[in-house]
Amino acid sequence: xxxxxxxxxxxxxxxxxxxxxxxxxxxxxxxxxxxxxxxxxxxxxxxxxxxxxxxxxxxxxxxxxxxxxxxxxxxxxxxxxxxxxxxxxxxxxxxxxxxxxxxxxxxxxxxxxxxxxxxxxxxxxxxxxxxxxxxxxxxxxxxxxxxxxxxxxxxxxxxxxxxxxxxxxxxxxxxxxxxxxxxxxxxxxxxxxxxxxxxxxxxxxxxxxxxxxxxxxxxxxxxxxxxxxxxxxxxxxxxxxxxxxxxxxxxxxxxxxxxxxxxxxxxxxxxxxxxxxxxxxxxxxxxxxxxxxxxxxxxxxxxxxxxxxxxxxxxxxxxxxxxxxxxxxxxxxxxxxxxxxxxxxxxxxxxxxxxxxxxxxxxxxxxxxxxxxxxxxxxxxxxxxxxxxxxxxxxxxxxxxxxxxxxxxxxxxxxxxxxxxxxxxxxxxxxxxxxxxxxxxxxxxxxxxxxxxxxxxxxxxxxxxxxxxxxxxxxxxxxxxxxxxxxxxxxxxxxxxxxxxxxxxxxxxxxxxxxxxxxxxxxxxxxxxxxxxxxxxxxxxxxxxxxxxxxxxxxxxxxxxxxxxxxxxxxxxxxxxxxxxxxxxxxxxxxxxxxxxxxxxxxxxxxxxxxxxxxxxxxxxxxxxxxxxxxxxxxxxxxxxxxxxxxxxxxxxxxxxxxxxxxxxxxxxxxxxxxxxxxxxxxxxxxxxxxxxxxxxxxxxxxxxxxxxxxxxxxxxxxxxxxxxxxxxxxxxxxxxxxxxxxxxxxxxxxxxxxxxxxxxxxxxxxxxxxxxxxxxxxxxxxxxxxxxxxxxxxxxxxxxxxxxxxxxx
Numbered sequence: 001x002x003x004x005x006x007x008x009x010x011x012x013x014x015x016x017x018x019x020x021x022x023x024x025x026x027x028x029x030x031x032x033x034x035x036x037x038x039x040x041x042x043x044x045x046x047x048x049x050x051x052x053x054x055x056x057x058x059x060x061x062x063x064x065x066x067x068x069x070x071x072x073x074x075x076x077x078x079x080x081x082x083x084x085x086x087x088x089x090x091x092x093x094x095x096x097x098x099x100x101x102x103x104x105x106x107x108x109x110x111x112x113x114x115x116x117x118x119x120x121x122x123x124x125x126x127x128x129x130x131x132x133x134x135x136x137x138x139x140x141x142x143x144x145x146x147x148x149x150x151x152x153x154x155x156x157x158x159x160x161x162x163x164x165x166x167x168x169x170x171x172x173x174x175x176x177x178x179x180x181x182x183x184x185x186x187x188x189x190x191x192x193x194x195x196x197x198x199x200x201x202x203x204x205x206x207x208x209x210x211x212x213x214x215x216x217x218x219x220x221x222x223x224x225x226x227x228x229x230x231x232x233x234x235x236x237x238x239x240x241x242x243x244x245x246x247x248x249x250x251x252x253x254x255x256x257x258x259x260x261x262x263x264x265x266x267x268x269x270x271x272x273x274x275x276x277x278x279x280x281x282x283x284x285x286x287x288x289x290x291x292x293x294x295x296x297x298x299x300x301x302x303x304x305x306x307x308x309x310x311x312x313x314x315x316x317x318x319x320x321x322x323x324x325x326x327x328x329x330x331x332x333x334x335x336x337x338x339x340x341x342x343x344x345x346x347x348x349x350x351x352x353x354x355x356x357x358x359x360x361x362x363x364x365x366x367x368x369x370x371x372x373x374x375x376x377x378x379x380x381x382x383x384x385x386x387x388x389x390x391x392x393x394x395x396x397x398x399x400x401x402x403x404x405x406x407x408x409x410x411x412x413x414x415x416x417x418x419x420x421x422x423x424x425x426x427x428x429x430x431x432x433x434x435x436x437x438x439x440x441x442x443x444x445x446x447x448x449x450x451x452x453x454x455x456x457x458x459x460x461x462x463x464x465x466x467x468x469x470x471x472x473x474x475x476x477x478x479x480x481x482x483x484x485x486x487x488x489x490x491x492x493x494x495x496x497x498x499x500x501x502x503x504x505x506x507x508x509x510x511x512x513x514x515x516x517x518x519x520x521x522x523x524x525x526x527x528x529x530x531x532x533x534x535x536x537x538x539x540x541x542x543x544x545x546x547x548x549x550x551x552x553x554x555x556x557x558x559x560x561x562x563x564x565x566x567x568x569x570x571x572x573x574x575x576x577x578x579x580x581x582x583x584x585x586x587x588x589x590x591x592x593x594x595x596x597x598x599x600x601x602x603x604x605x606x607x608x609x610x611x612x613x614x615x616x617x618x619x620x621x622x623x624x625x626x627x628x629x630x631x632x633x634x635x636x637x638x639x640x641x642x643x644x645x646x647x648x649x650x651x652x653x654x655x656x657x658x659x660x661x662x663x664x665x666x667x668x669x670x671x672x673x674x675x676x677x678x679x680x681x682x683x684x685x686x687x688x689x690x691x692x693x694x695x696x697x698x699x700x701x702x703x704x705x706x707x708x709x710x711x712x713x714x715x716x717x718x719x720x721x722x723x724x725x726x727x728x729x730x731x732x733x734x735x736x737x738x739x740x741x742x743x744x745x746x747x748x749x750x751x752x753x754x755x756x757x758x759x760x761x762x763x764x765x766x767x768x769x770x771x772x773x774x775x776x777x778x779x780x781x782x783x784x785x786x787x788x789x790x791x792x793x794x795x796x797x798x799x800x801x802x803x804x805x806x807x808x809x810x
Contacts, residue, residue, distance in 0.1 A: 012585045013645070015598060017608050018629060021642035024370065027051040027060055028322050028340025031072070032305060036081045039311035042324070043084065043098075044340060045072045050086060052098055055312075055326075058338050058375020062101050066090070073114045078124040085127060087115035093129070095141075110137060110146060121162040126185075128171055130157030136173055138185065148188050153181065161204045172212070174201035180214060182229070192229045196222050203243045207263055215244035215267065223263065223279055235282045240270040243306035245315065247276070247329075255331050257285030268317050272301030274332055288332055321364075323379065339368055339377040345632035348619035349392045351399060352413060355623040358630055359399055359419075360638060361387040367401060367411075369419050372640070382409050382421045382475075391437045391445075396624070398422075398464065400445050402432035408447055409475065410463060422463045425478035427455060436494045436503070444481070444517070446503050448491035454505060454520060455480040484520040486513065489532070495545075497538045502559070504545050506533030512547050514559065524562040528555060534576045541584035548575035554589055556601065568599050570606045577620035581629075590617035590631060596641075612639045659685070666690065670697050676711045683719050688726040695739045705742065712746045720747065721759050728768045737776045744769070 028044035028051070035042050035055070042053045048071055049063040066072065070089040077084050077098075084098040087109055095105040109115055111131035119128045126147070127139040136157055138148035155176025163170040169185040180194035180201060199218035206212055211232075212224040217240045223233040247253055247264045256276045258264050263279035273288040305318040314335065315327045322340035327333065344363040351357040351369065360368045367380035367387060385404035392399040402408045410423040430450035438444045442464040445457045457478050487507035495504045496517065503520075506512045512526040512533050531550035538545055543559040554568040554575055573593040581588050586607070587599040594613035597606050612631065619632030629641040662685055669678035675698050682690040698708045715723065723743060730740035747756070756762060 012583050014600060015582050015586060015607070015643055016645045017643075017648060018596075018598070018610055018641040019644045020612055020639055021628070022372075022640040023612075024342075024375070024638040024640075025060070026322075026341045026636045027053060028318075028324065030322065032074070033307070033316075033318050033324060034075070034077045035307060035309050035316060036077065037079070037311060038081070039309045039314070041081075043075065043077060044324075045075060047071055048088070050075055050084065050096075050098075052101070053338075056374070064096050064098060064101050064103075066094070067103075068092070074116060074118045074129075076118040076120050076127070078120050079122055080124050082124070085118060085120070087118060087129065089114050091115075093139075105144070107144070110149075111135065116156050116158050117160050119160045119162055122164060122166050126162070128160045128162065128173075130160045130173060130175075132156045134175065136160060136171070136183070138171065148183075148185060150183050150188060150190070152190050153177070159201060159204065161206075163209075164206050165209050168209075172204055174204070174214075176200065178216070178218075180204070180212075180224075182226075194224055194229060194231075196224075196231050196234070199240075202241060203245075205244060205246045205265070207246055211263070213244055213246060213263075213265055215241040217241065221265065221267065221277070233279055233282060235277055235279065237267050237269070237275070237277065237284075239267070240302075241267050242270075242302070242304045243268045245306050245308045248308075248310075251330065253330055255286075259285075266306060266315060268303035268306035270302045272303055272319065274303075274306070274315065274317065274327065286332070321366075323377070336374065337377045337379065338375055339370070339379075342368070342636045342638070344618075344634045345636060345638060346387070346618050347389045348630050348632035348638055349390055349399065349621045350396065350623045350628075350630060351392055352396050352417070355396065355625070355628070357413070357417065358638070359390060359392070360619075360632060361390050361401065365403065365405070369413075370638075371417065378417075378419055380411065380419055380421070382424070383407065385431070388432065389434045391435050393437045393442045394439055395442070398437075398442055400435050400437055402435040402447055404431035406431060406449075408432055408435060408445065408457065408478070410445070410459065410478070412463070421475045423459070423476040423478050425457050425480065427480045427483070428453065433490065434492060434494050436496045438500045439496055439498050440500045443500070446494050446496060446517075448486060448494045448505060450490050452485060452487050452489065452491060452507075454482075454484045454486040454491070454494065454503075454515065456482040456503075456517065456520060482520040484515070486515075487511065492533060493535045495536045495538055498540055502538070504536040504538065506536040506547055508532035510549075512536050512545065512557070514545070514562070524559075526555075526557045526562055526564075528564050529553070531574075534574060535578050537578050537580060539584045540580055544584075546578050546580065546587060548578045548589055550574040552591075554578055554587060554599070566601065566604060568604060568606070570597055570599075570609075571595070576616060576618060579620055579622050579629075581622055581626055583626070588620065588622070588629060590620045592616040594633065594635070596620075596629075596631065610641070612641070613637060663690075666694075670694065673701070675707060676714055679711055679715065679723075680719060683715075683722045683726075686722075688729050691723065691726050692730055692736060692739060695743060699739065699742065708742060709746050709750075712743060713750050717759075720751075721761065723747075724759060724765055725761060728765050731769055731772045731776075734776065734779065737772070741773070741776070 029046050031045035033044050042055050044051045048069045049065045051063050052061045066088050068090045072086050075086040084096040086094045091109050092106050093109045094103050097104050111133050113132035115129045115131050117130040127141050129137050134153045136150040137146050140147050153175040157175045159174040161172045171183040173181050178197045181190050182192040184191045197216040197218050199216050201214050201216045203215045210226045215221045221235045221244050222231050225232050245266045267275050275284050276286040278285050302320045303317045307316040313329050315329050317325045324338045326336040342362045347361040351359045358370050365383040369378040383403040387401050387403045390401045397413050400410050406428045408425045409421050411419050412422045413419045428449040432447050432449045434448050436446045448454050458481050486505050487509050489508035491505050491507045493506040503515045503517050510529045514523040529549040533547050533549050535548045545557045548554050552571040555564050556566040571591045573591045575589050575591050577590045579588050589597050596610040598608040613633035613635050615634035617631050617633045622629050627643040632638045666681050678694050682694050698704050727740040727743050730736040
C-alpha cells in the first residue's frame, strides 16, 4: 500500500507521442544466404531485395532493392567482398557496391529464362550464371562482356562452382539430370561427366586441387578423384542432404568425434541436425542432439544450407523455417540464432526482469524469444499446434502460453536467459484462445477456450521463479481447479484484476462478464457493445474495466454498478487490443487497420494516432517502466515504440529558450544599429516578419537606402535566397510592398541574371512577384493621378482667392 500511495502522490505524466525505436521485420524469405569473409555481414534474399545485416546485432543495415520489383532469383558476393551481383525474374543482372549501397551497373542476362545460380571465380574477374534454359554463361567482370556460352546440360542448371585453382580455368556444374559436369574454359567444352548421384546434387566442396565432395538428395555424399575423374568413396548418410561442408584439417575437432587424420565433413539436411562424417570409414562420428519435439514433422525442421565461416570459427545453418543458426565450429554449440521470417504474429509480451527480451507467438507451434540487445532468438518447442496467446507474470521470469492443441504450458526463464517448459495442462475440449496470469503472485492462471468455458489453474510453489528447484526433466502436469461455462460464443479475452480477486471475460456474444477468482461465480454483466468484444483490461488504479470491440469503440465500465462510464470513438475498424498507460490515466489501443491510438481518459480525447503496421495488430504490451510499447501484427513485423513525450518537451523548451535568447539578441543588435548581424539572425530564425522589421528599421535611418543596400549585398547566397522567399510574402501586402520592392531592386541591381537563375525557388518567386508588382504599380499610378488632381484643384482655389483680393471683394 505504501508503494501505491507514493505512486499516487507523484503527478501523472501524460504521454503525447511514441516513435518507432526498432523494428523486427522479415529479412529472409528463402534462398541462399551468404556471409562476408570477415564474418561481419550477412546477405539474405527477401523477395525483390537483398538485405544486408550486421551479424553481431542482427540489425538490418540496408537493402539492395530491385527497381522493377521483380524477385531476386540468385545472387553472389565476390570473394574480395567488394561487389554483390544479383539476377532477377526481369532477366537482368546487376552489380552493386553494397556498402554504399548503389547499383553500379545493370545488363541483360542473355538467358531467355531466369538465372537459377551464380558463382564468382577466386579472382573476382569471372562470373558464371546457370539458367533455367539449360545453359551456362561466363562473364568478364572487368571488360563487361559474355565470354562463354556453355550448352549441354539437361534441365535447370542449379549449381555452378569454379575450381579454386584459377590456373586450371575449370567450371563445375550440375543440373536436373543429377550429373556433375566439368567444363574447360580454355576450349569451352565439357571435358568430363561425374555420374553417381540418383537425385539432385545440392553442394560441391573442394578438399584440395584433386578431391571433390558432392552431396545429393539421394541420401549419399560422394568423394571424387579429379585426376582419374572416378568416385573414391560413397558415404550413405540416410537423409536428404542439402549441404556438405568439409572440416579444415587444422583445428581441434575432437569433441565432434574426429580422432584421426583424414577427410571429415558436416552434413545438413532433412533431419534438421548437423552430423559429422569420416570419409575413411564412411561412418557418422558425431550427431547433434535433437532440440525439437518428436512429433514434429521432419519437413518443418529441415536444414537447407550450411556455411563454414573461418573468420568467426563458426558453422552457419539455415532452416526451412527461415531461421539462421550460428554454431561454434569445434563443439557445434549454438551461439546465436536469428529468425528471418515470423509469418503472422499473434501475440507478443516483454520478458525478463529488465524487459530485456520479448516472447512472440507466431502462426506456428513454436515460440520465439528474442534478446533485444543482440536479436538472438530462442525457439521453444512443446506445443503441437498454433499458439494463440500468451501472458507474462509480473516479475517477468515466468509466462504461460495456450494453443489450438487444447493445452497450456508454463515456461520459466533462467538466469542465463534460457527458457524451459516447467508445466503443462490439458482439459479444454477445444483450442485454448486466451490466457491471463495472476497479477500479485505467481499463483494461478486463467484460460478460456472455444468451448466457451473458463478454467482456473493453480501454479505449485515448486514451479515459481523464486523456487530454487533443480532443473526439471519433464513438465509437471497441471489440473484445473475450477471450470465454469462463461459465454454462449467464443471467449476472445480474459483478464485478472490487480488484486487477484476478480477476473473479466469478453466474448463474441457482445458481452463482458465479471467473475470472482475464488470460485468463478458470476458477479455482473457489462452490456452495450454492438459487436463482439476483442479485449478486456482492468485499470491498475481505479475500479474500472476497459473493453474494446469489433464495433470500433472502447468503453470504460464501473465495477460497482456495471454501468458504462465513457465511450471512445475514433477507430474505423475493429479494436483488437487495449492497455492502460500513464498509471491508468491513458489508454493505448490497436486496430485491425494497423493503427495505434493514444487516448486521455479524462478528456475522451485521442491524443495521437500512430501508423506503424500494414495489417491487424494482434499484440500490444507495455514494459514495466511504462516508457516502451511493443506491437505485433499480421504483417510479420514486431515494432518497439519509445515514449518520446519527455524528450519532445525538453526539445520544445530548449527551442523556446533559444528563441527567446535570439529575440533578445536581435533587439540588442537593432538598438546598436548592427544591421548585418541582425539580418542574419532574423533569417536564421526563419521569421519573415522579423526580417521585415529589421528592413523597416534600416530604412528609417538617415541614408537608410544606402545602409540597406550595403547589408543585403554582404549576405551569403543562402541568406539572399531566404530574403527572396520572404519578400515574395511581403509583396502580397500593400503596406509592405515598398520594403519588398526596395530589397528586390537591390538584388536585381547587384546579382547577374545567370546568378539569379541559380537561386532555389526563383521561378515560382518571379511568377508570384509579377502580378502583385503590376497591381502595386497600377495602384501607385492611380494615386499619382489623384494627387495631381488635388494639386490642380488646390492651385485653382488659390488663383480664385487671389483674383477676389485684387477686385477688393471681401
